[in-house]
Amino acid sequence: MNPLLEVSGVSVSFDGFRAINNLSFRIGRAELRAIIGPNGAGKTTFMDIVTGKTAPDSGSITWDGSRRSVFARSEARIAREGIGRKFQKPTVFEEQTVQENLLLALKADRRPLAVLRYRPFRQHLARIEELAGEVGLSNALQRRAGELSHGQKQWLEIGMLLAQEPRLLLVDEPAAGMTLEEREQTTAILVAAAKTRAVVVVEHDMDFVRRLNCRVTVLHEGAVLAEGSLDHVTADRAVIDVYLGR
Template sequence: MNPLLEVSGVSVSFDGFKAINNLSFRIGRTELRAIIGPNGAGKTTFMDVVTGKTTPDTGRITWDGKRRSIFARSEARIAREGIGRKFQKPTVFEEQSVQDNLIMAVKADHRPLAVLLYRPTPEHMARVAQLADEIGLTDALHRMAGELSHGQKQWLEIGMLLAQEPRLLLVDEPAAGMTPEEREQTTAILVAAAQTRAVVVVEHDMEFVRRLNCKVTVLHEGSVLAEGSLDHVTADQTVIDVYLGR
């Protein structure tokens, strides 16, 4: 089966510095993948390229079996392509309830007039209830998002992205600032999400990566340094020298 996303020979330079250097790898259609590496390894630039924020100098990206340009498009257009991205800092509507945040994410028509006149349908409310259950916030549906803990805000934002039915979900350092209990719940959310879509997690926390129990890609100086299980890559002497030994 063709991969959902294939990056082939992609390079990106900023003022002579190669943030991505001939990067090539592929992500399956239903796969959980962790990407690790030292600061400056190209992890964020990789996500920028995939979401169209940054245009590569060379190489190609094959999306859904076709060489399809997703560069320089609006976030809405990228979302319609089936790509969702969660940044490290959660972005939710803090003065709205958890339920309202999820309702805003599931409604189909996002044009200004439609937003003003919108009334949730029974189907949308059922989807909101399902999402709240998936992210562990059923008991918090009527709380203001601003009252949630850091971890709960992270879950809410993941739920808002899942509401858009992405085929690829990019998640940046979800475990940062979480309690051990919140990390366990976050692991469960991401593992469950990867049953029906591709989920790529950029993370520094090796304990959290081990919990994900998935294939790991190690980036260094914009290229793939090693790939395989966490035990495999952490036993690689080069990985130890450039990343784990620091």
């Protein structure tokens, strides 16, 4: 089966520094993948390229079997085509309720006239309740987002991204600052999401990566250093030397 996303021989430099170096990466249509690596390995730049924020100098990105380059399109177009990204710090509308945040994110007609006339239908509210259940916020729909814990805000933002029905979800260090209980819930959310879409998790916490129980890609100096199960990559001498031994 063709991968959902395939990155082939991509390189990008900033002021003479090669942040991504002939990188190749592929992920299936319903797959959970963790990306690890030392600071400066190219993890953030990789996500910037996939979401259209940064244009590479060379190489190609194939999206859903199309040979048209994804990075030749605008960030908004890329998002509409089904690529969603969650940054490390949660970004929610803190003065709005959880329900209102999810409604605002719901995939719908965003043309000006449609937005002015928008009223949530029963199916929209049902979808919001479903999303809240998926991210563990069923009992918090009427709470202001600003009242939520750090972990709950992370779940809300994941819910907002899921509301847009992405086919690929990029998540940056979701476990940072979470309690053990929140990490367990976050693991469950991401594992469930990957049953119907591709999910890429960039993470430093090896315990959290182990909980994900998925294929791991190790980046170093902008290229793939190793790939496989967590046990496989953590036993790799090169990975130990450049990352785990630090």
